[in-house]
Amino acid sequence: MLDNFSSSQIIRKAVVATKGGVVSAQHRRAAEVGASVLQAGGDAIDAAIATSFAIGVLEPWMSGPAAGGAMVIWRAKEQKAHVINFGCRSPRELDPADYPLSGSGKSADLFPWPEVVDNRNVQGATAVAVPGVVSGMDLAHKHFGKMPWKDLVKPAAQLADEGLLVDWYTSLVTGTNAKVLSKDPDTAAMFLDEGRYPIAGSWTANIEQHLNQKAFAKTLGQIADQGAKAFYHGDIAHALVKDVRDKGGCLSLDDLSHYEAELVDPLTIHYRGGKVFAAPGLTGGPTYGKALEILAKELTPKAGAPGSDTYSAYARALSLAFKLRFENMGDHESPAAPGCTTHFSVVDQEGNMVAVTQTLLSIFGSRVVSPSTGLLLNNGIMWFDPEPGKANSLAPNKRCLANYCPIVGQDAMGRTFALGASGGRKILGSVMQLTSFIMDHGLDIDQAFHQPRIDVSGGETILADQTLPDKVMAALNEVMPTVATRRSVYPYSFACPAGVMRAGDLNTGCTEIMSPYGDSVAQAS
Template sequence: MIDNFSDAQVVRKAVVATEAGVVASQHKRAAEVGAAVLAAGGDAVDAAVATSFALGVVEPWMSGCAAGGAMVLWRADERRAQVVNFNMRSPRELKPEDYPLTGDGRSSDLFPWKAVVDDRNVQGATAVAVPGVIAGMALAHERYGRRDWRELVTPAVRLAQEGLLVDWYSGLITASNAKGLAQDPDAAAMFLDEGTWPILGGWTAVTERHLDQRKLAGTLQQIAEGGPKAFYEGPIARALVRDVRAKGGCLSEADLAAYQAEWNEPLTVDYRGGQVHATPGLTGGPTYAQALAQLEKEFEPAGRGPDARAYQAIARTLDAAFRTRLSDMGDHESPKSPPCTTHFSVVDRHGNMCAVTQTLLSIFGSRVVSPSTGLLLNNGVMWFDPEPGRANSLAPNKRVLANYCPVVGVGEDRRVFAIGASGGRKILGAVMQLSSFTLDHGMDLEQAFHQPRIDVSGGGQITADRTLPQDVLKALGEIMPTSVVRRTVFPYAFACPAGVMRAGGRNMGCTEIMSPWGDAVAG
């Protein structure tokens, strides 16, 4: 493979341990919002709520009020992990016959399902599922929150009133999706110049431009003042449903009013004298757990860094786990899909942690904006296989099967970490390797995040970081076809993780080193 990047360029992110709490997020401004909550005495859950809402403003194409996802919590005083599941559901009025197959070809987006007429399951209001992120945040806050709900949502209101400051990276993201956004007048008005071009600042001069997110600010203000129910019942719900149905979708007020997030017991894996806690059920957790359990059987760590044997073992276990997932769970996401999710991790000064992954599914979701609320809407219906009679087939009022995999790990040495990632099917391998680097090789967070990774996510092939030693690359090639690529800002070949760690009473955080917006902030 030939690329145009300088071989002399080295990218690093510094990790500094602190007695304060830390938020690690894919956008620094959202991390700053969460860190301010921690500095004011808030719990990790308080910071998670504030960060979640802020991310919906500053990284709107990844998540927001119309998203779904999951949170893994660690309560230091209880030495206990818990899970909040706030995944999306299909609308109650959804009719599978409204998504007829074309008879040839495959879907135009993440999943290689059989193609649906007009991509009705991929783009547009017909792809919108029932969102759960606000219910999930509310459920966690009800049990562990210490700060007032309004206080936690208000920073996002202010960010939306200001509008996202666009730069080269937001322009890159928008340009790669401009064709789809242009098909919805309201999405085009929010994200595109003249309905066609990505909104950009200056090239050589400093010319600040901001997205117009004033409608979103008004919606967030109502949620701040009225609490979580203000989204699922009342004026916001009515306006959102009216907009979706006007554009051809079937979301109803009954869908929103009936939605409930759930407390779940974590899927716990005993590993190397410690434990790792993951999300159960229709998530990436079971596949992650299978891979990690098999990795412990595959090899015994030697030394402080992963060698060729370690990478071979990682590749074999991920390959076996994905074979199980793709055959039994109905997940057939393309391994080449771009990151379209956001993850953040939080630790407070007492050691309580949250690992939170939330998503619109595709980048920019359904590429539809609700004009009354300013919300960019999800395309969660695409998670279902449109072909009838399969494990994950389209059906009304059904919870989706997702890839996200937030985890909390406790090592034999008592170090505790919370990590997760965005990046579709690549999430599992990234989270599993970061767990292994920490638990098998004793790495701290900075070492683990800078350690080169591989991706094995189905298809019988390995994608390897070109900075891996030649003996490792040769060893990988001996067990599976291997392509060598560079770690870049877009697309992310090895997912986009974010994590925090507590060791010896001090905290630290780190995000994917190539993420230009991602950062860890102490508070």
């Protein structure tokens, strides 16, 4: 593989060990918000709620209140795991006939479904599904939170009032998506200069520029003051529905008022003398569990760093697990698609843990902004197969099938860890490998996150980190054709994970080493 980049540069992230809490998130400032909640006496759940709302401001193209997702919670005192599923749903008034196939081949976005006329399932208000983040955070707070709800949401409102600082990475993300962002006037006004160009600072002066997120700040302020009911029943609900319907979508007040996140038992996976807890149902959890089940048979762990046998077993386990997923769940996302998702993990000083993944689906979701609320909206309708008669075919009031895979694990040595990632279908392999690095090879969070990974996402090839030894590459090629690539900043060749670990009373955390925003922040001592 030819490229123009240095072959000698080494990139690492420092891992801080502390007896206090740690928040690992895809944006440093969001992690700081969560860590400040821990410092104020909140627990891991409080910190996760605050981080959720903050990261929706700081990574608006990845998630936000108009997104969906899932979280896994570990209560140390009870030694018990819980799952909150807040995935998106299709609107009740949705008519599959409004999404006719164009007959022009496959969609060019995340999923290689048959293309729909005008890409109505991918972009625009017709692609918007019922969001679940606010309901999910509300349910977590009611069952497990300690601090007042208002104190957890207000920091995000303050960040939005300030507006996201536009830096080189913001310009890179908006610039590479400028063409699609320009199609909605409100989206273009928020993210683009003159509705066409990426917003960028001057080359010669240190002039700070910020996105205008004032409407978003007002919405977050209402959520902080009035709770989730403002989003699903109050002024925000009415304004959001009007905006979506004015732009041609079918989201209704009934959709919002009837939406409820679910508190459910986790999928419990016994592995190598330990346990892993994952989200059940229409998530990546069942496929992740199947991959570990296959890996337990394919791999005989050896002491030390993973070698050829390990990586070959990863490839076989993931390939078979995805084959079974496609046959039984109907999810056929493009292996090359990055997805638009964020993940963060939290551990507090008592050992409670939370792993949260939330997503708009595509990058910038539907590429539609609700002008009254300032919310960038999801394109969850694209999770469904537009072709009728399939396991995952488009239908009204139906739960979306997603790939997110937050997990909490406990290994045979008694260490606990919370993991997850963004990256579309690449998430499953990333989380499985990190789990194996920890549970099969005894790596700590620092070693696991710096260990090279591969990606097998149901396609015909293996994508392998080019720093893997030649012996490993040769072994992988015997499983299936293997392509070497580098870990890069944009786009990501592999998923973008974030995790925390607790060993004894010591907590650590790490994020994807190539992420320029991602960081682990420790509670102040």
